[in-house]
Amino acid sequence: MGEFDLIARYFTRPARRNPLGVGDDCALLQPAPGMQLAVSTDLLVEGRHFLPTVDPRSLGHKSLAVNLSDLAACAAQPLAFTLALALPRVDEAWLAAFSEGLFALADAHDCELVGGDTTAGPLTIGITVFGEVPAGQALLRSGARAGDALWVSGTLGDARLALEALRGTIALPPDVLAVARDRLDRPTPRVELGLALRGIASSAIDISDGLLGDVAHVLERSGVGAIVDAECAPQLLAALRTGLQLPIERVQECVFAGGDDYELAFTAAPGRTAEVLAAAQQARGPVTRIGTITAEPGLRVRDAQGRTLAQEFAGFDHFRA
Amino acid sequence: MGEFDLIARYFTRPARRNPLGVGDDCALLQPAPGMQLAVSTDLLVEGRHFLPTVDPRSLGHKSLAVNLSDLAACAAQPLAFTLALALPRVDEAWLAAFSEGLFALADAHDCELVGGDTTAGPLTIGITVFGEVPAGQALLRSGARAGDALWVSGTLGDARLALEALRGTIALPPDVLAVARDRLDRPTPRVELGLALRGIASSAIDISDGLLGDVAHVLERSGVGAIVDAECAPQLLAALRTGLQLPIERVQECVFAGGDDYELAFTAAPGRTAEVLAAAQQARGPVTRIGTITAEPGLRVRDAQGRTLAQEFAGFDHFRA
Known part of the structure; x- marks a missing residue:
């Protein structure tokens, strides 16, 4: 399985909340009038943030959870996220479980995957999350x-x-x-x-x-x-x-x-x-x-x-x- | 040097264009009325995207350049970016040169670093970039x-x-x-x-x-x-x-x-x-x-x-x- 098949199979779903999702050079977001966009990013590295033995479904959940937690601390409503993934190899069972855990939490918060990047490399998960908060109401x-x-x-x-x-x-x-x-x-x-x-x-x-x-x-x-x-x-x-x-x-x-x-x-x-x-x-x-x-x-x-x-x-x- | 000193010394500059930059749980962006936010993310892994011998100043430039290139392809005006960095060790000479190359290109496009994450791990650079484009005018x-x-x-x-x-x-x-x-x-x-x-x-x-x-x-x-x-x-x-x-x-x-x-x-x-x-x-x-x-x-x-x-x-x- 190549890079583009992998993205199509495990990480592409039609955008519902946002003007443009996965598949172009950029995703497009449109905060409602008067809203600010809250942005946070976290990088999870195998051996530092999780053990090699971790269940991939849990890892999918946790990778997004730690980012949603930053939105929570700013009182922002989740909107979308991007996923940058370095994988040592294409392991379909792992990808299926990881994406399932990821999307289960994403769906619970109506937070869409809108873009990303996939490459070979040591297992590393980078998520950037976007939320909306009325201007001046973010908790700092x-x-x-x-x-x-x-x-x-x-x-x-x-x-x-x-x-x-x-x-x-x-x-x-x-x-x-x-x-x-x-x-x-x-x-x-x-x-x-x-x-x-x-x-x-x-x-x-x-x-x-x-x-x-x-x-x-x-x-x-x-x-x-x-x-x-x-x-x-x-x-x-x-x-x-x-x-x-x-x-x-x-x-x-x-x-x-x-x-x-x-x-x-x-x-x-x-x-x-x-x-x-x-x-x-x-x-x-x-x-x-x-x-x-x-x-x-x-x-x-x-x-x-x-x-x-x-x-x-x-x-x-x-x-x- | 610890994680927070490292961020303060090499990657913290006051936000000018955006409501809130580095240092809180989230950054805050505010696209102008009628504008959509174009978002793109790229992950660069040592040995895949660059050789271990690359000049760190050039690497700082290139890490942002590949992301700005995605904004260019959507006809979006650069606005801000986040940086997620996994480093095998704290090497101050490397960090000084990397951040210099990064900020030189960022400044040339008036594109602010608004947030990020720093951790120990195999050298990996994840950037998510944000740009503005009038609704409906993005090149797809x-x-x-x-x-x-x-x-x-x-x-x-x-x-x-x-x-x-x-x-x-x-x-x-x-x-x-x-x-x-x-x-x-x-x-x-x-x-x-x-x-x-x-x-x-x-x-x-x-x-x-x-x-x-x-x-x-x-x-x-x-x-x-x-x-x-x-x-x-x-x-x-x-x-x-x-x-x-x-x-x-x-x-x-x-x-x-x-x-x-x-x-x-x-x-x-x-x-x-x-x-x-x-x-x-x-x-x-x-x-x-x-x-x-x-x-x-x-x-x-x-x-x-x-x-x-x-x-x-x-x-x-x-x-x-």
């Missing part, structure tokens, strides 16, 4: 203000727990591993929550490199600091709800610096708590208040007695890990 | 009509000649190699010509995989055929102007199936010849008429006596080459 990293509450969606740290189990640094019962691994392999982008938080949240970011590392980006861009409550960690790690026992330091490491969560961290003025909770209910996903934005710069994790934890929780850095 | 592959003239811009085949010389399958005098290698390493995207051909050309494509293979895409999408004049080959290969002697079969192979040219192939009704030539003059680049679109499907190369050449000129296919 720069909007956090002293006194705002700091929130996160869903649960955190389970993807890291699965990764540690796959690496053999921790042993998990099979049922716990299955739940944790689903979080690692098939993250849920919080698109509905992002949309529901338009006009309510003051800032947002998606958690990909670890909660505290990503929150630090918000603090830096907003020129503020934050206090995070250490006690929130156990309630955020879903695996603990199965009765799993873990040292608290390990729980904190997973929740605060785990990475690969694809939940949203966001801030909102304290008077908007009821609206935040209503938005979460509308988006059918729980949110948890985990701290407070401060005028004083820096990020401190405090225990119930108000003592700052000495432990450092470094975010993931592709050139330091 | 599907617009060629029987009787139209078939044109190409610039010169063809010299990049292939350089590649063959670098591979050692042909010997070139140093001055010829230098000219040919410049065509391979630093292609010129025909953005101005594409813009000048709005409303004049009936279809267009950029020549990346080889003239005849790319023209075949236009024929297929337009439901037409074409006759290409074999005699045009020698005048299109710039290296021959230096006095270089080459067998005619080799000349035809380079011109008709060379690849990596990043010139435009386009069609226009026969009555629009004067307008085509005026557009080429305005864009300060020569164009050559190389054939005619036919109602009968198929692509035939004919000599001066009207005989169809038996030789096959296959376009480049990443999974067959």
Whole structure:
């Protein structure tokens, strides 16, 4: 099978929402009047972002999910995406499963594949995603203000727990591993929550490199600091709800610096708590208040007695890990 | 140097044309009212699209040039691009030269870097480029009509000649190699010509995989055929102007199936010849008429006596080459 047959068989579907899709030199998009186009791009490399043993259907899902998560953090409605794919060989069973996982998530968000590029090379997946947001309503990293509450969606740290189990640094019962691994392999982008938080949240970011590392980006861009409550960690790690026992330091490491969560961290003025909770209910996903934005710069994790934890929780850095 | 320092030092410049650039979860673009957004993406992999010995400044240029060439083929005005970069290691000299070559071409087209992703991995460059075109005015592959003239811009085949010389399958005098290698390493995207051909050309494509293979895409999408004049080959290969002697079969192979040219192939009704030539003059680049679109499907190369050449000129296919 050649390059053009491969594209025709696995990656070409007629454009419905957009003026021109796969098959020309460019795709054409037309944002509605008054809308801005939100754009984000992610590159996934085998051995860095996923294991060679990953199920290709899950990989198709995750490749798009991590990009939709960026749209969610900007409160943008998904519109379209492009796919750049380097493949070591043409493996039709792999392509069928990968494209199935990819399109299942794309269809769930009415997000069309409009173009791409396919080449031979080490397995690499590059997706650029496009969403619409009314001009001026995108949630930015720069909007956090002293006194705002700091929130996160869903649960955190389970993807890291699965990764540690796959690496053999921790042993998990099979049922716990299955739940944790689903979080690692098939993250849920919080698109509905992002949309529901338009006009309510003051800032947002998606958690990909670890909660505290990503929150630090918000603090830096907003020129503020934050206090995070250490006690929130156990309630955020879903695996603990199965009765799993873990040292608290390990729980904190997973929740605060785990990475690969694809939940949203966001801030909102304290008077908007009821609206935040209503938005979460509308988006059918729980949110948890985990701290407070401060005028004083820096990020401190405090225990119930108000003592700052000495432990450092470094975010993931592709050139330091 | 970590990932965030690397991005800050080499790839972050303030957004001027676009509402939001590098540094948030998404970039924000705002096409002017009545404009469609043209989008194209290309993935360049070391060893497939460029040799490990390539000058990083040229590589920065070429990575963006191949994408701008897709905008040119759609008659879109460049607006912005994203960069996804997998690097085996942090090499500051390489990054400085690569980003310099990249931004020099970007600045020449007022095309802003608005976002991206950086990770460790085998050297891979993924660019997605955005341009603006008035709704309905994009040049598509599907617009060629029987009787139209078939044109190409610039010169063809010299990049292939350089590649063959670098591979050692042909010997070139140093001055010829230098000219040919410049065509391979630093292609010129025909953005101005594409813009000048709005409303004049009936279809267009950029020549990346080889003239005849790319023209075949236009024929297929337009439901037409074409006759290409074999005699045009020698005048299109710039290296021959230096006095270089080459067998005619080799000349035809380079011109008709060379690849990596990043010139435009386009069609226009026969009555629009004067307008085509005026557009080429305005864009300060020569164009050559190389054939005619036919109602009968198929692509035939004919000599001066009207005989169809038996030789096959296959376009480049990443999974067959």
